[in-house]
Amino acid sequence: MTITRSILLFVVAALAEIGGAWLVWQGIREHRGVLWIVGGVLALGAYGFVATFQPDPSFGRILAAYGGIFVAGSLLWGVLVDGFRPDRWDVAGALVCLVGVALIMYAPRG
Template identity: 70%
Template sequence: MTVARSVALFVVAALFEIGGAWLVWQGVREHRGWAWVGAGVVALGLYGVVATLQDDANFGRVLAAYGGVFVAGSLAWGMLADGYRPDRYDVVGALICLAGMAVIMYAPRSG
């Protein structure tokens, strides 16, 4: 699997997971109703499916690496969907998480 395909899968997974969690949040916290919650639950399930499409067979590695994408993606989602303005520490922290993701997922390994 190419790094580009792997990164694309992480982005799609983030859209489903973060979007799903946001839909649940909107349904419950913003009182938009159970249809929003249900859509969120479906999206969260699809996130789980997309995560299995990574070529690496190590569940722990894939999910740990995805954690970095989740951190950065959550900040980006907040900016786009809720008008959140991250400060420099948010940005630096997200960049550190993405660097960690790259090391975990794409470092050359023997065997």
């Protein structure tokens, strides 16, 4: 159950951070306005709170592992929201990052 909770928290954190960055991008680069930027800033703030609910007590470990989630999630966001088509190297890199997440977060320690 702890691993499932951790993965769900990573997914929620990714949605908040990637979604927030996307909203700021839309507000500034696509000239959608201040409300988009404010929404993005709020979502980015929410990301910071979500990360604190991870069961592991190590900030460095959580943030390092989240980096891999961010990489894979960003590519997936691009596919689903922006019509981005990753090439095989994008996919391979994201898979390497996800393996890194698994090693950092869920490898047995003793």
